[in-house]
Amino acid sequence: MKKPMSLRLRLTLLCAALLTLCCLLLTLTNNLSAVQMAHSVQAVPLLPAQTAEADAHTDFPMASLEISETVRQARGIFHLQSLLAMAAVLAAGLFLIYRLVGKVLAPLDELAGQIRGRTAEDLERPLAVPDSGDEVAELARAFNQMSGRLNQVFVMQKNFSHNAAHEFRTPLAVLKTRIGLFRKKRDFRPEAVQDFLQIMEGEVDRLSAMVSSLLELTNLEQMERGERLSAEQLIQGAADELALPVAERQISVLVDVSPCTLTGNERLLHRAVFNLLENAVKYSPTGGSVHVAGRQADGVFRMEVTDQGPGIPTELRQQIFEPFFRVDDARSRQQGGAGLGLALVRAIAEVHGGAVRVEEAPSGGSRFLLELPMGPGRPDA
Structure with a gap:
């Protein structure tokens, strides 16, 4: 494969072409001016000859020939000197251009060397931004921003892989252990087989639920989001589905939603609302209450879900929306779930052009805020 021409050489050749054109034009102009001047000088001795006396007429042709020869020699010398001067100027110009272009591109070469030596392990270390304030400095800042985002993605991917492996390993270990015990005991009574x-x-259902949630996370962009639906019916429908766990734990769910119409995918939005309500019910104490409010303001529908749970530490309020993250791992496993519910809520909100966040409730516990635009969000894939 032919090696591409360097930027320094391309700039040098471009400047050389422009310099050559300018030198040729200047040399041509000077030579034309010199020829015209020579003709004028050559014509000067002939003017007195038209008014001179007759006895001196025979002397002027020889003088005119001598002047013409002298002018012709001077013209040739001038042309040669012009060409030599042009060649010297071109050579000096090309050398200076090559050196100056190399000096100008030196920060870019240094930046390229630093970028070439980067790996996935040191993306968090920023490049040194030069104080020049030019395009090279802007390029270094842009690369630092890009590497910072890539580093966040790599960290999230690493955490996701670790947490996913941990979550899948648990039910698989339970299955393997139970199969080993069943084979060892060889207890084929109907009750033992049924247990x-x-x-x-149960463990297969748990694995299936995790796989389904992961597939939903990866396929959100491909689902259409142009349906018109009632926010009040959406939230009330999700609350009705939780009637059984709410009744078992004697939790009161208070719904106060203003009538308004949303645009999006009904199944996805129902899943986001259901996950928020289920999370609030799951972590509220027995006999507690969950308050759900929904209001329209400035073209945005804001839904608030307030529980009376233990709350979430400030430093963990962003991480709880990451897949498989758990604030209290032991308690979360005891209450079920795969740690993907809030991650789905955030993904569904973002794919509809909205957002979700959590804050501390005034009366204790947590308050989740889901914001969705009233009109169409991001365009359908």
């Missing part, structure tokens, strides 16, 4: 199958089915 074994029930445990197997």
Whole structure:
């Protein structure tokens, strides 16, 4: 493969072409001016000859020939000197251009060397930004911003892989252990077989739920989001689905939603609202209450879900929306779930052009705020 021409050489050749054109034009102009001047000088001795006396007429042709020869020699010398001067100017100009272009591009070469030596492990270390304030400094700042975002993605991917492996390993370990015990005991009584199958089915359902949630996270962009739906019916429908766990734990769910119409995917929005309500019910104490409010303001629908749970530390309020993250790992496993509910809420909100966040409730516990635009969000994929 032919090696591409360097930027320094390309700039040098471009400047050389412009310099050559300018020198040729200047040399041509000077030579034309010199020729015209020579003709004028050559014509000067002939003017007195038209008024001179007759006895001196025979002397002027020889003088005119001598002047013409002298002018012709001077013209040739001038042309040669012009060409030599042009060649010297071109050579000096090309050398200076090459050196100056190299000096100007030196910060870019240094920046390229630093970028070439970067790996995925040191993306968090920023490049040194030169104080020149030019395009090279802007390029260094842009690369630092890009590497910072890439580093965040790599960290999230690493955490996701670690957490996903940990989550999948747990039910698989349970399945393997139960199968080993069943094979060792060889207890084929109907009751023992029924218990074994029930445990197997529960762990398989858990794995299936995690796989389904992961598939939803990756396929959100491909789902259409142009349906018109009622926010009040959406939230009330999600609350009705939680009637059984709410009744078992004697939790009161208070819904106060103003009538308004949303645009989006009904199944996805229902899943986001349901996950928020389920999370609030799950972490509220027995006999507690969950308050759900929804209001329209400035073209945005804001939904608030307030619980009376233990709350979330300030430093963890962004991480809880990452896949498989748990504030209290032991308690979360005891209450079920795969740690993907809030991650789905954030993904669904963002794909609709909205956002979700959590803050401390005034009366204790947590308050989740889901914001969705009233009109169409991001365009359908």
